[in-house]
Amino acid sequence: MRLSERIYRMLLKAYPEPYRREYEEPMAQLFSDQLRAADTRRKLAALWLSTLADFLRTMPARYAEKSRHSLYGLENAQGYQRVPWSSSVKKSVFFARYEAGSFARKMITTEDLLMGLLREDRRLHELVGGAAAVEQIRHEIQSHEATRRCRPLPQDLCDVPLNAAASSAIQLAKEEAPRFGAVEATPRHLLAGILQQEQTLAAQLLRRAGVNLERLRSAKP
């Protein structure tokens, strides 16, 4: 391995670990290709100058994306479409707000989101085991009590506060949609977001009903 390649591989170690795991090899491969084309000292110097500039620009950017805790900064990245909510999700959140009100809560929880989804999108009933299973879920949620902290809800949905797990579920739903080529976040994506809040009652009830991510992702839209 040439000295330049060894130095570049050392630089790559500075990128965040998850990113490196995915892209270290192809980046090193690309740099090797560039090195082969740099057949004079002048070209080699130019390559190093541009590579260092590229490194200094992109390495901090990868950390910034990571710290935003979003889909690698997709939501904030210039030049990308924002993932819109489907009308079903908007209606579900409306119903979730109603659910929160009916339980005398001044916040929306993952359980409210789940009830909103099941109320709005009847196609999801089949996924959780039918009408009887939906009733069972509702009963268990009604009999459950918990204190939860609130967070502001995204302005593109509504202005009712959201607790931490529900906030995370909303974020994950938006990340789930583009991962599978969907142009908007649908109830299934929000259900996947809820399912990933493993400690919540909503996620436990879904798991108990036999819902898992694989099943959700392979279900018809």
Added chain:
Amino acid sequence: MEPLTPAVFHILLSIVDGEKHGYAIMQEVEERTGGALVMGPGTLYGTLKRLLEAGLVEESGERPDPALDDQRRRYYRVTRQGRRAAIHEAERLEALVRAARAKSLLRHPQRA
């Protein structure tokens, strides 16, 4: 739809006619822009990663003959959604050029 960044549009344009690996994309962009846009590994793969996450690009499962190519290379192709985004951006740029021509900023193309 928001305008695409130059790096995103150039990458989509490079793979719109067939899958390519990172180095081939980089070379095509450099050639097309006359060296004005040179994407280093960090920029190229950072952009590809976001395009993958946005569903505009997908990694090709097929690998060329190992005797002909390095197996470490990854090949990328545009998705239907990515093609739509590229068409939308090309139309946006075309409209801009038309506006520039209307203001006599550019000459009308010579007819053959």
